[in-house]
Amino acid sequence: MAPVSGHPASVLAVVRRYEAAGFRAWPAAAVHYDGTWVVRLTAGLPAKRLNSVNPLDPGDTHAIEERIGRAARRFDAYGRPLTFRMSPLSGQVLSRHLDKGGWNRFDESLVMRLPLKDLELGAAMDQIPLKDISRFIGASLRTSGSDASLRPGLSEVIGAIQPEAGLFALEDGNEPLATLICVHDGDLAGLFEVATEKSARKQGHGRNLILSALKWARLRGAREAWLQVEAGNLPALSLYRSLGFEEVYRYHYRRPPGA
Structure with missing residues (x-):
């Protein structure tokens, strides 16, 4: 590809x-x-x-x-x-x-992008997306280190998503470890706002949550995952490439x- x-x-x-x-x-x-x-x-x-x-x-x-x-x-x-x-x-x-x-x-x-047909997801966690947007946003702001003032705007954008949006959070008790949004749109599964809490990085939490989200999306008919990532975000690029994602364009x- x-x-x-x-x-x-x-x-x-x-x-x-x-x-x-x-x-x-x-x-x-x-x-x-x-x-x-x-x-x-x-x-x-x-x-x-x-x-x-x-x-x-x-x-x-x-x-x-x-x-x-x-x-x-x-x-x-x-x-x-x-x-x-x-x-x-x-x-x-x-x-x-x-x-x-x-x-x-x-x-x-x-x-x-990453074709989902041959992706091994059998061992991925079966996780139900959060229904509580407020809870997810709180977790997402913490994992990404974003300012709490962004909460209203983020809530508005997430609430306006028209395709099915899965709000995923991996938590240790009440402490969020990783968060992401998986938007299931026909045969596509888009990953957005992928973040891992700073002190919990390099422990596989992001990888595990991505695989759970893709398992959820594939069960709903998605055949291909896709995402956008900054070229300078080398840790994220390394993770995505290790999962099999390949560049389409810039x-x-x-x-x-x-x-």
Whole structure:
């Protein structure tokens, strides 16, 4: 399974499939369309995935500067820095335009996938997802070390997920060890917000919870797992690759000079 390198129509179709699944699995509070640019904004959470312009057609290159201006005004109204999320669907024309404007490039991430057909899950824990969103969010904030002020926004996003979302937490008594969200969407199982509590890392908790979630998703008809991970997160990349995940394509973010 080779990484995406060129951009033929067949490759772009694969990318579009995962991009669409990502939008459904992690929905922004407000979505606007400017041609095939999807402008996603979320007042309650600062995450870049939820606050970015996502171009979805390399051929949509008309009036770029004018459309950037319109997007900038929307971002300004939300108090967010103008951010483009650049996948293979963004195309070279837009990339060169941003290069000429001196836009910064940062936070490259990988989209990875794993066929579930041959994955050995017999020994994985049979775990029922949490029904209590508040309890899960509390555990997730602790494992990820995130600020409690993000609770309302995270609750809003999780509550808006349209496909079936499994909220998984591995706990020792009342102490959360690892958490993740598994979104079952047709034949796809997307893993989001995967985190292990700092003092409990390198003990296999994340691996065990991922396998439990994938077992749950496969029983519901999922045939392929997928996830997004920052290229600089070497421990997570090592874990995912050891499970058999392979890179499909990459994306990164861009902001104008001084943003």
